Amino acid sequence: MMTFTELQLDALAETFNLSLGEAAATFSAIVHEEITLSVPTVEVLNREDLAQRLENMQRSETRDRLCGINQHFHAGNNFQTETLLLFPEQGSLEIVRRMLGDTTPIEQITELEQDALAEIGNIIINSCMSSLANLFGTEMIGTLPTVEANTARALLEQHSHDEVILVARIGMTMAAQNTSGFVLFIMDVPSIQTFMKQVERLFNIA
Amino acid sequence: MKIAANIADRLDMGLIVLDNDMRIRVWNRWLEQHADTPSSQAMGKPLRELFAGHMDPRIMVVIREALDFGWPAKMSHALHPTPLPLFTRGNSNERIKQAIDITPMEQPDGKRMCLIQIRNVSEIARREQLLRQQARMLRTELEHLNAAQAELQRSELRFRELARQxxxxxxxxxxxxxxxxxxxxxxxxxxxxxxxxxxxxxxxxxxxxxxxxxxxxxxxxxxxxxxxxxxxxxxxxxxxxxxxxxxxxxxxxxxxxxxxxxxxxxxxxxxxxRAMRNEFRANHDSLTLLCNRERFELKLRAAVSGAREIGNKLALLYIDLDGFKGLNDEYGHAAGDTALRSISSRLRRVMRNEDIIARLGGDEFAVLVTDYTDERMLASVMAKISQAVALPINIGPCHVRLGCSIGVSLYPDHAQDAAQLLSHADQAMYTNKRQRKESQQKNQQAAQAKPEQLSNVLPIRNTNS
CATH class of the missing domain: 3.30.450.20 (PAS domain)
Structure with a gap:
């Protein structure tokens, strides 16, 4: 299995962090309230470890579903990735409702709330992609986000048949609410090879 | 291309395509209607110019990102309710509630274009607002219901405990x-x-x-x-x-x-x-526990009407003690009470259960014999009474003897109703008393030579006093 060194991962986290700062600023401007996105931690995990990790996270939440916001990006022929932002459904729903200024509890997420969640995911994913695009010095062309609420395994099942997933864990805080989510970059083998070569080259850390 | 334009015109959503300079390349019929701008006027014009000053600034940012970096974007209604100045047909006051998707489109010439899709979500927003309202109402009702249920439970507990205790x-x-x-x-x-x-x-x-x-x-x-x-x-x-x-x-x-x-x-x-005690007290003399006058008169009236119906005879005996006043004066009222109680119990003993005995007041008693047959029976009753009264009475320090005068009236011979019977017996008793006094006086005169003449009240010293 391919791996990154600790230093490489730290460097990646720092790159993401810059972009996430911009995403947080965008949110704050939209809802006129301070929203912070925490410094991400970046790891490379195999699918089973990730599924386990996500299930553990779910257990601490009251609901056992995750909300997934998915976009596909590609950079020419040598790199493509599915990006998947995962939040606990309940936590993300509370944040969205707080952003919208209406905390009326409704059992199911509404269509407009789902749309809002897609926009929030879109902003976070785009900011991460901008970091990668900067690193690669190339364009990352994407598709519109789609939203789905499901168990962690079911959400992962639809995408990953590869061993390795790049995971950036980020926390999102608004007022007293905070929730933490994962941005997953699910790449095919050629893509991850390209990705690693780029990282080795750029950070020049062996 | 013509087919594509045809499809675009038939879509129930706004469709704009901008070229790399942000000039309008596609402007479908939906937009003609809701932006009140014909395609001919919109085509080729920069978007910023067409909607000058009336757009959410973020829309220009995300369009630029799509054109420059190839990033798609979503502008949700929740976070940007009405980014573009679009209106319902015929109503230029209220903007349509919108949800906008912005997607980059790669072109063969390498110059990227941008597709903007605008959905009218006014109806969805209205429905969701309604849903929220209902959810709030439901929550309020649920809170009330819970409160009522809690109160009911408390009340149920309270009453259960109350009932238990x-x-x-x-x-x-x-x-x-x-x-x-x-x-x-x-x-x-x-x-x-x-x-x-x-x-x-x-x-x-x-x-x-x-x-x-x-x-x-x-x-x-x-x-x-x-x-x-x-x-x-x-x-x-x-x-x-x-x-x-x-x-x-x-x-x-x-x-x-x-x-x-x-x-x-x-x-x-x-x-x-208590009711029984009160009733007894109301009908009985508290000293002797015999019927009192009121009760006796009631029973007498009942007996008279009963006797009248079946043709029976009644004998009413009016009894007055002789020498009772002297006993009271000499030995005190307690001694008098003892004598009355003693005589009462003797009367009860000598009379039958069905006869009615009463203390009419003071030292006067009455006896009603309910099945009077003949004079011989009456004489026997009177003798029994006289003997019973005349027995010595223990009043503590000594024994005393009392006598009695008895007046009789018979129903129906002497009177027809209770009052007359009583009055007749009363008079007969006085006559009897007078006769007894006169005969006593005669006896006294005849026996003047004897100083130890018996008085009406005869004290006999008790041996132990």
Whole structure:
């Protein structure tokens, strides 16, 4: 299995962090309230470890579903990735409702709330992609986000048949609410090879 | 291309394509209608110019990102309700609520274009608002319901505890009359072990002698839908008893059908006994426990009318003690009371149960003989009375003797009603007294030579005093 060194991962986290700062600023401007996105931690995990990790996270939440916001990006022929932002459904729903200024509890997420969640995911994913695009010095062309609420395994099942997933864990805080989510970059083998070569080259850390 | 334009015009959403310079390349019919701008006017114009000053600034940012970096973007209605100045047809005051998707489009020439899709979500927003409103109302109602339920539970607990501790016996039965609930006090009054007896008919506790009467009263109350109220004695295992009053009413369901009965058991033993004591006191002389004058007159009237009906005879004896005043003066009222009590009990002893004896007041007594037959019987009665009165009476320090004068009146011979009978007997008694006095005086004169003449009151020293 391919791996990154600790230093490489730290460097990646720092790159993401810059972009996430911009995403947080965008949110704050939209809802006129301070929203912070925490410094991400970046790891490379195999699918089973990730599924386990996500299930553990779910257990601490009251609901056992995750909300997934998915976009596909590609950079020419040598790199493509599915990006998947995962939040606990309940936590993300509370944040969205707080952003919208209406905390009326409704059992199911509404269509407009789902749309809002897609926009929030879109902003976070785009900011991460901008970091990668900067690193690669190339364009990352994407598709519109789609939203789905499901168990962690079911959400992962639809995408990953590869061993390795790049995971950036980020926390999102608004007022007293905070929730933490994962941005997953699910790449095919050629893509991850390209990705690693780029990282080795750029950070020049062996 | 023509087909594509055709499709675009038929879409129920706004469709804009911008070229790399942000000039409008596609402007479908939906936009012509909602932006009130014909395609001919929009085509080729920069978007910023067309909507000058009326756009959410973020839309330009995300369009730029799509064109420059190839990033798609979503602008949700929730976070940007009305980014573009689009209106419902014929209403230029209210902007359409929008959800906008912005997607980069790669072109063969390498110059990227940008597709903007605008959905009208006014109706969805309205429905969701309604949903929220309903959710809020439901939540409020639920809170009220929960509060009411909590209060009901508290109240239920309160009443259960009250019922348990109540000093009255409380019970419920089913429609047949079988116990379904008994509080502690009811178990105690009914002589049931706690928790036992449920399912049994409540009339089982009533003594057999009373059962038929109570059952018929219960059935009548049940059938006529009136309240049931009965009093009966319940015997305990030690032979003592309690007077119980049972009150019960029907419990009906929402359709008016009788579900059962709810009622109370009250121990009225003390009340009953007090009432009996009061009644006795009202009708009897407290010193001698004989009938008083009022009671006697009542009984006399009843006896007269009874005798009149069946043609019976009555004899009324009016008795006045001789020398009672002297006894009172010499030995005090306590001695007088002792003498009255003593004479009363002797009268009761010598008379039969069916005869009525009364103290009419002071030292006057009356006896009513209810089945008078002849003079011989009367003479025997009078003799018995005289003897009984004349026996020595122990008044403590000494024994005394008293005599009595008796007046008789007979029904129907002397009088026709109670008052006349009494008055006649009274007069006869006085006549008797006078005759007795005169004969005594004659005796005294004849025996003047003897100084130890017997007086009316004859003291005999008690040996132990």
């Amino acid at each position: 109540a000093p009255a016996g409380l019970f419920e039965t089913d429609s047949v009359g079988r116990w379904t609930y008994l509080n502690d006090r009811c178990c105690q009054l009914a002589g049931l072990t706690h928790g036992k007896g449920l399912g049994d008919h409540w009339l089982n506790i009533v003594p057999e002698a009373d059962r038929e009467r109570i059952l018929s009263s219960w059935l009548q109350a049940r059938d006529s839908a009136t309240r049931f109220a009965e009093e009966f004695k319940l015997y305990k295992s030690d032979g003592s008893y309690s007077w119980i009053r049972c009150d019960a009413g029907q419990l009906r369901d929402e359709n008016g059908r009788v579900q059962g009965f709810i009622g109370t058991f009250t121990d009225i033993t003390e009340f009953r006994e």
